[in-house]
Amino acid sequence: MTPTRTLGVAALTGCLACGPAACGDGQDGGAEGRVQVVATSYPLQYVAEQVGGDLVAVTNLTPPGGDSHGLELSPRAIATLGEADVVVHLSGGLQASVDDVVAQEEPEHLVDAAPLADRGVDPHFWLDPARLAELADEVADEYSAVDPDHAADYEARAERLRSSLRELDEEYTEALAPCRGATLLASHEAFGYLADRYGLEQVGVAGLDPHVEVSPARLRQVADEVRDTGARTLFFEAAAGLGVAETLAAELDLGTDVLHPIERVAQDDTYPELMTANLAALERGLVCGG
Numbered sequence: 001m002t003p004t005r006t007l008g009v010a011a012l013t014g015c016l017a018c019g020p021a022a023c024g025d026g027q028d029g030g031a032e033g034r035v036q037v038v039a040t041s042y043p044l045q046y047v048a049e050q051v052g053g054d055l056v057a058v059t060n061l062t063p064p065g066g067d068s069h070g071l072e073l074s075p076r077a078i079a080t081l082g083e084a085d086v087v088v089h090l091s092g093g094l095q096a097s098v099d100d101v102v103a104q105e106e107p108e109h110l111v112d113a114a115p116l117a118d119r120g121v122d123p124h125f126w127l128d129p130a131r132l133a134e135l136a137d138e139v140a141d142e143y144s145a146v147d148p149d150h151a152a153d154y155e156a157r158a159e160r161l162r163s164s165l166r167e168l169d170e171e172y173t174e175a176l177a178p179c180r181g182a183t184l185l186a187s188h189e190a191f192g193y194l195a196d197r198y199g200l201e202q203v204g205v206a207g208l209d210p211h212v213e214v215s216p217a218r219l220r221q222v223a224d225e226v227r228d229t230g231a232r233t234l235f236f237e238a239a240a241g242l243g244v245a246e247t248l249a250a251e252l253d254l255g256t257d258v259l260h261p262i263e264r265v266a267q268d269d270t271y272p273e274l275m276t277a278n279l280a281a282l283e284r285g286l287v288c289g290g
């Protein structure tokens with residue numbers, strides 16, 4: 001609970017997310033002296049790293065390729081969280097067991113993204129880049145509280161991140177302007193914030209939590225909506241596969257394309273790359289005017 005960590009522990013925790021090979025090469029000189037940050041999912045890690053640069057060591061408790069829904073923490077991950085200088089988390093149920101651990105550990109410097117996720121039980125706020133941008137300043141403020149000597153660096157980096165996310169938002173706005181009102185048919189109902197921002201109507205086959213099975217009644221309902229709206233593409237998450245949605249796509253003669261919820265993120269993928277790929281998929285697959 002209190003930050004009694006030693007340099008040895010700090011160096012260890014910085015290596016939690018990488019394999020022994022990556023830890024042993026010593027190329028970054030270890031994590032000593034850097035602000036120790038724990039993020040609980042990839043989009044939060046992205047902001048934490050962009051704002052902190054080399055001044056911070058970020059550990060993501062959702063491993064690369066891991067599913068952020070319903071994450072359970074190992075004792076070691078709980079210890080890492082307890083020793084962090086700054087914790088960046090999204091409370092409110094995406095990771096209920098992590099909510100409990102954070103509440104127990106009471107980190108002194110906690111950024112909770114929950115106010116940005118205000119669509120009821122839908123956690124996927126990062127798919128609206130304008131919302132994600134709002135996290136940058138809060139992260140910079142907590143870093144500055146821990147490491148006041150570098151406050152100006154954190155502020156400048158936060159501003160850079162905000163402006164790059166603003167640019168991405170403008171690209172989306174422009175590209176999707178002819179698509180206002182179009183139906184976004186998604187296998188995982190993760191795109192509510194994106195749909196709200198750019199004037200699309202989301203129809204989700206599975207609900208907000210991709211682990212809940214889709215009922216035959218829900219499938220019939222979706223089939224009706226597809227017929228009514230003339231949607232022609234079913235967007236699915238590559239990592240999850242098509243699953244039950246495949247039957248639906250075949251039955252309704254829908255095309256399929258990948259739309260990434262940016263939750264299970266491979267090591268070499270980044271938020272801007274995935275968002276750009278998502279925009280290209282939407283432009284291909286939505287039924288737009290003009």
Ligand SMILES: [Zn+2]
Pocket residue numbers: 069124188190208210261263
């Ligand atoms: Zn999700």
